[in-house]
Amino acid sequence: MFIENINHQNINTKFNLLDAQKKDSENFIDYIKIALGEISKNQNHAKIDSEKFILNQSGISLNDVMINLEKSSISMQLAVQIRNKIVSAYQEIMSQQI
Structure with missing residues (x-):
């Protein structure tokens, strides 16, 4: 078994990696x-x-409302899918044997 020499450079390198x-x-x-x-x-x-x-204020058209609702819906669906991928990756990492 090889035991690495402890010196100032090795310690700094390891701390720099941890900082990164x-x-x-x-x-x-x-x-x-x-x-x-x-x-x-x-x-x-x-x-x-x-x-x-709905309150008929400021001349907003139905098209604008529907586009904004779809943008909102799509962005939320994307966030849920990203969360699912992150959870799946975490579970896969945790199930690996060391």
């Missing part, structure tokens, strides 16, 4: 937060437009 992994995970988390914020914004926009259309 941490930054990557933070970037992924930030990306997810931004994407969920956009989904929420789409849903709120569709809700407001549909309420305005």
Whole structure:
């Protein structure tokens, strides 16, 4: 069995790798937060437009309302599918034997 010498360079290299992994995970988390914020914004926009259309305010057409509702629906479906893929990947990783 080979035991690696402990020196300053090896320790720094390992910490740099850990920092890089941490930054990557933070970037992924930030990306997810931004994407969920956009989904929420789409849903709120569709809700407001549909309420305005129902109340006959500000001249919003049915076409605009339907397009916004579909954008909202599609973005939510995409988010659910991405979540399903992430959960599936996590379960696959957890089921692997070491």
